[in-house]
Amino acid sequence: MPFAQYAAPGHDVGMLSSLLDLAPVVPVVVVEDAADAVPLARALVAGGLPAVEVTLRTPAAPDAIRAIAAEVPDAVVGAGTVITPEQVRESVAAGARFLVSPGWTDVLLEAMRASGVPFLPGVSTTSEVVALLERGVREMKFFPARAAGGTAYLRSLAGPLPQARFCPTGGIGPDDAPDYLALPNVGCVGGSWMLPADAVAARDWGRVEALAREAAGLRRGA
Numbered sequence: 001m002p003f004a005q006y007a008a009p010g011h012d013v014g015m016l017s018s019l020l021d022l023a024p025v026v027p028v029v030v031v032e033d034a035a036d037a038v039p040l041a042r043a044l045v046a047g048g049l050p051a052v053e054v055t056l057r058t059p060a061a062p063d064a065i066r067a068i069a070a071e072v073p074d075a076v077v078g079a080g081t082v083i084t085p086e087q088v089r090e091s092v093a094a095g096a097r098f099l100v101s102p103g104w105t106d107v108l109l110e111a112m113r114a115s116g117v118p119f120l121p122g123v124s125t126t127s128e129v130v131a132l133l134e135r136g137v138r139e140m141k142f143f144p145a146r147a148a149g150g151t152a153y154l155r156s157l158a159g160p161l162p163q164a165r166f167c168p169t170g171g172i173g174p175d176d177a178p179d180y181l182a183l184p185n186v187g188c189v190g191g192s193w194m195l196p197a198d199a200v201a202a203r204d205w206g207r208v209e210a211l212a213r214e215a216a217g218l219r220r221g222a
Contacts, residue, residue, distance in 0.1 A: 078096050
């Protein structure tokens with residue numbers, strides 16, 4: 001599914017066809033207070049990270065997605081930790097432009113497919129990757145990346161399954177993100193290191209923006 005039609009109005013997506021090509025890092029955001037959502041998203045976008053994955057781990061998440069969609073036009077806001085069809089529908093209704101799940105079932109996959117927005121179902125085994133390829137899905141979240149084998153595992157998949165592309169997430173930080181991004185089957189990584197808890201608690205959006213800028217400067221491999 002072409003991603004350009006879902007990209008933020010103020011972001012030049014050019015020939016982008018995928019969420020995985022929007023930026024080298026997708027911030028994984030846990031919002032405790034919906035009032036923080038807009039300034040947080042603005043800081044990430046100003047730093048060069050337009051895709052913002054708001055995880056459905058807190059009661060504030062739907063309101064956060066709604067606020068970012070309404071007030072930060074240059075952000076491409078999505079919903080993460082999506083595990084039920086109801087969450088799919090509620091997230092899209094709130095303004096989510098993409099969906100990310102930690103794993104998948106056929107029921108969840110069909111709900112995400114029917115939503116009309118791009119989605120990244122989560123995988124951690126070769127069999128899950130093959131099953132998704134059989135269902136026409138080529139782009140996936142690899143989770144939990146570090147615990148599931150990290151760069152060595154993903155590198156081993158590139159040979160037999162070159163058609164699969166991944167956004168590895170889980171335990172990735174600024175030190176090892178470049179190693180993931182150097183792999184031919186990795187389009188971007190997910191992480192939260194640009195959102196340190198103390199900076200968010202202090203509402204130090206300048207620090208968040210600076211860390212986002214460093215993350216946006218990471219280079220992808222060929």
